[in-house]
Amino acid sequence: MHLPHSTLKQEFVKKWIMGLQRCKFSNNNMSIFERKKAIKLSADTAMASARKGLTCWSRALISNPDRPVPTTTRRASLACKKIVKRSRRIRRTAKCGAARKRQITRSIAQCLVRKRTQILKSLIPGGEFMNEVCLIEETLDYITSLRVQVDVMRSLASASVRASEPHN
């Protein structure tokens, strides 16, 4: 299931060029914002279709390409901060025995992991339907695909900069 970086890159470039050609930038009088949306949409679709339906996140992204901004993030991260503050306060109390402290620390850690898992689920396309193992596996694949996407987009951007420079 895990493809080498270069293979994934080739697949992405192929699909992205196809997608960009469909946008017909030369014919339309698009605004910069519309062009940006088209570029991003074609990049996301290319990234997802390069996985050829083998991963959950790619199927979820293709069926729902407009990434909703996670609304629970702020609440969850505030909750995380409260948990960390509470753990620092508890550790300072000398009254707690060592065993009780360990128990509290462990349950705080579990709480943190749960909250952060929730945040991760909101970041991965289709994440809310995954169990723990699936989520981590999908995250690994999603991160490698995102890196390829960023890599190729950066290359095109720097090539475009060079292409726009006055001919020497």
Next chain:
Amino acid sequence: MSSRRSRQSTAGVSRISDDQIIELVSKLQQLLPEIRDRRSDKVSASKVLQETCNYIRSLHKEVDDLSERLSQLLATIDADSAEAAIIRSLIM
């Protein structure tokens, strides 16, 4: 992979082996630039999750910024250079 995966019940209790999770979390650790460079084995799961979320958010932001930049660059790509001609023929 062992077949000890279970379907997650609505109560959120799943009998997934700890070893599976530890192995996956260590793979995640290898991918994250922050943690990998520190070369420490004692990174907690919650820290790995936090760094993962931050990393994914930063990648999303970078894609967004690059899309914006490409949108502006491709709008003005009518120079006479050879590279411009190649790019135009590729995607326009």
